[in-house]
Each structure stands twice: as C-alpha cells, then as structure tokens.
Amino acid sequence: MAIEPIHRWKVVPGRLYDRHHQWVLQEDVLITVGVTDYTQDTAGDILYAALPEPGTVLVEGMPFGSIESGKWVGQLYAPFDGVVIVANALVQDDPQILNRDPYGQGWLIKARATTSLENFLSADAYSAWLSQQDVL
Template sequence: MALNKSVPVRWQVLEDRFYDQYHQWSQVEDAVITMGVTDYVQDSAGDILYVSLPKPGTELKAGEPWGSLESGKWVGQLYAPFDGVVIAANEAVEEAPGVVNQDPYHKGWLIKVKPAVPAGFAVSRLMGPERYRAMLAELETEEL
C-alpha cells in the first residue's frame, strides 16, 4: 500500500506527532518529548478508568513498560520507545482518566521526557503520520 495522507481511517492522527507500534504518540518540543496514547487506543479501550504514570525522575528504557491504562474491558501497558528521564507526569489524567478519552492529543498527554539522546534522534525511528495512518488502515481492514 502506498503511504499517503489520504489513507482513510476512522481515528484521528495529528501531523505534528510521531507514532510507535504500541499506538503511542511523541511530540518534540525543543529538547523535551511529550508522550501520550493515540485516538485508536482510547477508542479501542473504551472509557478509561485508571491511569498509572511514573514519577518525575524515573528512568525510561526503550522497550520497557513505564505505565498503564485501564478501562472496564482492557488493561494496557505503556512502553518506552526510547531511553530517557521523566521530567513531568500529567496529574490531571491520574485524577480524571476520562480526559484521555476526551482529548488524547492535548489535555490527555501523559508524560514529558528528556531523552538520553537529542530529541530529533530519539524519535527518528518512530513512524510519521502517513505511515501510522497506513498501519491503522491495515488494522481497520482486518476488523472488517
């Protein structure tokens, strides 16, 4: 399948983010990367009832879990796409997890990370929006 912006999918994919195979997004802001889960995750999970996030100062190791989301029908681990240190966790989503369902790309952000390498390099192995849309299109086709 050719990668292009016109791949139709029912989930929102923002152009200013990078995505990983776990359906998490990363957004570079200077030397910091803000991370969260995608519209696909919140839609698939249903109403998110609990969010567990690491405290600032926690070291992340690529491929290892760093937190979790829970709904009435689903428990999902969150995995680090790169090494780094958590510098902020979104306490608002821990107090009101439904924010992740309502606004996964903005108010529902989960953590801010100072990557172990320059931020641009840290996200260089992640998917851009076109590639992530193509992955979602394949998932959508499998569901039919």
C-alpha cells in the same frame, strides 16, 4: 492543527507515532508522550491511569505505566530511553481525559530522551500502517 480521520480514528500531523499506538511530540528539549485516538477508542472508557514519578528512568520498549478501562488493562511502553520530567496530574485525577482529548490535555508524560527518535512513524506512515492492521 488539522486532525485527519483515518477510518474512524484521528491521527494528528506533526507528531511521530510508534507501533504501540503512542505519539510523541518534541518541544525544545522535552518530548511529550501520549496515546492515540485508536488506543482510547479500543480501550473504551478509561477509568484509571498509572504514570511514573519524575526522575523515573525510561528504557525503550519496557513498561512505564498503564491505563485501565472496565474491559481492558494496557501497558504503556517507553518509546525511547530517557528520564521522566513530569507526569500529567490531570490524567491521573481524571483518566477519561484520555478519551476526550488524547492529543491535547490527555498527554501522559514529558521526558528527556537519551536516544534518537529516528524509528518513529510520521503521521502519514502511521495512518497507512494503521489501515493495514486487522483493526478495521
């Protein structure tokens, strides 16, 4: 899978993105959720991650966890309504995996969605949106 640089941030094709700089990937009935390269880059060295327990109900737009660096604490927002099936223990044990591999081993949760993913941005649309923000 190719990773295309957008200015200095990578956006992986084949995933969907939200305006909280999170990505989702549907795999059969489960949806994997993670943070983007933009998130990990602007946060700096991520030192702590708080992720939900399996069975936690997700409500779209509401916080479900957080990540922290030495300079920043950021909420993670549920990208859809659903239920958490598994949280990534590797991220909780080694939060800096988010800096090293946000699109691979640094995924956050796998969940079952009860709402549609129709409001997400494609990789191209997210790249265009990102390039228009005051983040460059």
